[in-house]
Amino acid sequence: MQASSEMLQKQLYAITTTPTAGIEPILANLEEHLAFQVALEREGVLYAAGPMWSEDEQTWEGDGLVVVRAGSRAEAVAIAERDPMHKRGARTFTVRPWMINEGTMTVRLDKSSQTFSIL
Incomplete structure (x- = not known):
């Protein structure tokens, strides 16, 4: 697909982590x-990480x-x-390869208060 060849095509690796004993x-x-x-994160290796909530968005059972x-x-393994x-x-x-093609990231920097937020 020609559109795909014009996209970012940034190769990353997704590590799905699951509890073994509760x-x-x-x-x-x-x-x-x-x-x-x-x-x-400090080494520049970590792109993103965090817990995976239950589908009802109410509980966390240890998945990440x-x-x-x-x-x-x-190397990711x-x-x-x-x-x-x-x-x-x-x-x-x-571990599964994950290619980023689309998306946005917005960072807001407020100079007066010297604060930032990710939108």
Whole structure:
């Protein structure tokens, strides 16, 4: 498709992470997991991450989605394997290539208050 060749075609990797034994092991490893995520963010590896809520938007059962910048799927798998959640068996994961073609991101910077927001 010609339109596709004109789009961004930015290759990223989506890591879907799922609890193996309920929420307790997730909560026990959450602090180290979040520190790992922040380290990936500072390295420029982490594109986006966060919890996946239930379909009714009311509960969280420990599922998450992590999108990383990596040179290959194998590299993305190696990143996921380093996550304390996965190293300790609190979660299992899958890695799928994800190509970004469309979308927008808007950042608002208010100079007077020196604040910003993502819209």
